[in-house]
Amino acid sequence: MATNEYDVIVIGAGGAGLMCAIEAAKRGRKTLVLDHGSKVGSKILISGGGRCNFTNLTASSRNYVSENRHFCKSALARFTPRDFLAMVQEHQIAYHEKKLGQLFCDGSASNVVSMLVKECENAGVILRLGAKIKSVVKLPNTTFDGATLFEVTVSSGGALTGQVETLVGSSVVIATGGLSIPKIGATGFGYEIAKQFGLKVLPRSAALDGFTFSSEVQKKFSELSGLSLDCLATCGGESFRENVLFTHSGLSGPAALQTSLHWKPGLVLELDLLPELSVEAAEQWLIQGKQERSQILLSNFMKEKFPARFIDFFCEAHQFEVKPLIEIQDKTLKDLIGLLKHWKLEPRGTVGYQKAEVTRGGVDTDELSSKTLESKKVPGLFFVGEVVDVTGWLGGYNFQWAWSSGWAAGQVV
Numbered sequence: 001m002a003t004n005e006y007d008v009i010v011i012g013a014g015g016a017g018l019m020c021a022i023e024a025a026k027r028g029r030k031t032l033v034l035d036h037g038s039k040v041g042s043k044i045l046i047s048g049g050g051r052c053n054f055t056n057l058t059a060s061s062r063n064y065v066s067e068n069r070h071f072c073k074s075a076l077a078r079f080t081p082r083d084f085l086a087m088v089q090e091h092q093i094a095y096h097e098k099k100l101g102q103l104f105c106d107g108s109a110s111n112v113v114s115m116l117v118k119e120c121e122n123a124g125v126i127l128r129l130g131a132k133i134k135s136v137v138k139l140p141n142t143t144f145d146g147a148t149l150f151e152v153t154v155s156s157g158g159a160l161t162g163q164v165e166t167l168v169g170s171s172v173v174i175a176t177g178g179l180s181i182p183k184i185g186a187t188g189f190g191y192e193i194a195k196q197f198g199l200k201v202l203p204r205s206a207a208l209d210g211f212t213f214s215s216e217v218q219k220k221f222s223e224l225s226g227l228s229l230d231c232l233a234t235c236g237g238e239s240f241r242e243n244v245l246f247t248h249s250g251l252s253g254p255a256a257l258q259t260s261l262h263w264k265p266g267l268v269l270e271l272d273l274l275p276e277l278s279v280e281a282a283e284q285w286l287i288q289g290k291q292e293r294s295q296i297l298l299s300n301f302m303k304e305k306f307p308a309r310f311i312d313f314f315c316e317a318h319q320f321e322v323k324p325l326i327e328i329q330d331k332t333l334k335d336l337i338g339l340l341k342h343w344k345l346e347p348r349g350t351v352g353y354q355k356a357e358v359t360r361g362g363v364d365t366d367e368l369s370s371k372t373l374e375s376k377k378v379p380g381l382f383f384v385g386e387v388v389d390v391t392g393w394l395g396g397y398n399f400q401w402a403w404s405s406g407w408a409a410g411q412v413v
């Protein structure tokens with residue numbers, strides 16, 4: 001094989017691309033990984049607050065949003081969270097389970113990147129950073145055994161800046177991720193390539209992201225900035241018991257991030273701010289409080305369960321007079337509980353790709369084989385990881401999709 005010829009050219013050195021390359025090279029395929037960035041796995045490095053929530057032991061299709069919820073099943077079943085964990089253990093990376101099923105490194109996320117780089121080295125993957133991809137084209141001629149060939153034109157960075165090279169590959173794997181965090185190298189390259197080859201790309205939006213609101217609401221929330229509340233957040237039919245955090249730009253925290261994945265313009269976000277109590281139990285708590293501590297001010301009584309700043313804001317926003325409990329009718333107290341159990345908010349949008357953890361939407365799964373991630377229209381062209389319309393919940397699910405989809409393609413490229 002000539003020096004510029006490869007069995008597999010993977011574009012994107014993130015989790016999905018690296019996993020695909022490792023598996024392909026282990027099968028003896030001459031494999032090249034290209035990335036325009038200066039680092040391998042740059043998103044892994046900033047993930048999970050620097051500790052990388054590298055998988056979730058409970059991952060199943062239930063934890064993913066996609067036009068076709070069944071699409072991710074095959075890859076997830078063949079390369080499971082336990083399989084990735086076995087790799088982590090083999091490399092003696094210390095980890096812990098933070099919440100149900102969420103596995104994080106004890107030390108740094110860089111442990112995961114080092115592990116993947118080591119696996120690449122062991123398998124013989126060639127890694128090239130600073131590579132600007134100028135074009136990907138399918139050659140009119142095929143090989144003698146009928147396989148397709150692709151030509152990838154690359155201009156190099158670093159010492160080789162500007163040097164343009166033409167590479168040839170039997171398989172090209174697009175693993176360039178989504179649009180979130182452009183400052184560390186996210187681009188829409190994968191979507192453009194999909195469109196160039198006639199594949200359908202579904203609309204994309206920033207997800208696992210904070211919510212923004214009308215300027216009036218946002219101003220109020222910014223006064224509560226830094227305050228966090230336990231709640232049951234519901235949007236688009238999915239509910240999450242997590243914390244919500246008030247910020248200068250609106251609402252963030254895990255409850256907001258989780259529900260943002262299920263939000264679409266026009267949908268209401270509902271927060272249950274007394275998630276541990278039923279409506280009846282919450283009403284009873286307040287009415288019993290009125291009987292036992294009749295002279296206490298409403299806001300002071302509520303401070304048993306809420307930070308003072310929040311309850312003052314909430315009572316004012318909903319025009320509840322701050323009077324001693326004895327002076328408030330039971331019906332009014334019940335109305336207050338109703339509002340706290342069903343606080344309806346109308347987000348204006350989400351913060352956007354500069355903060356969002358993922359991109360929802362992407363290459364239509366109808367265009368790909370769920371077993372191999374190969375394009376049905378263009379044999380030899382593969383799409384893995386976040387570029388595909390499979391988006392996981394918060395909690396290690398997105399990396400598991402990157403590993404599983406990369407692994408699945410790696411078996412056949």
Ligand SMILES: Cc1cc2nc3c(=O)[nH]c(=O)nc-3n(C[C@H](O)[C@H](O)[C@H](O)COP(=O)(O)OP(=O)(O)OC[C@H]3O[C@@H](n4cnc5c(N)ncnc54)[C@H](O)[C@@H]3O)c2cc1C
Binds near residue numbers: 040178358398
């Ligand atoms: C702040 C943050 C924290 C996160 N934390 C977690 C977490 O703890 N757990 C979890 O499961 N998920 C987390 N995620 C989501 C997770 O990082 C992604 O879903 C995952 O990295 C996707 O992997 P990927 O390989 O498909 O794409 P990426 O990791 O995005 O890799 C794509 C690669 O392609 C390269 N590339 C892009 N465009 C081009 C181009 N034009 N030419 C050449 N190369 C290109 C990029 O430089 C990049 O290296 C987090 C995301 C963010 C932003």
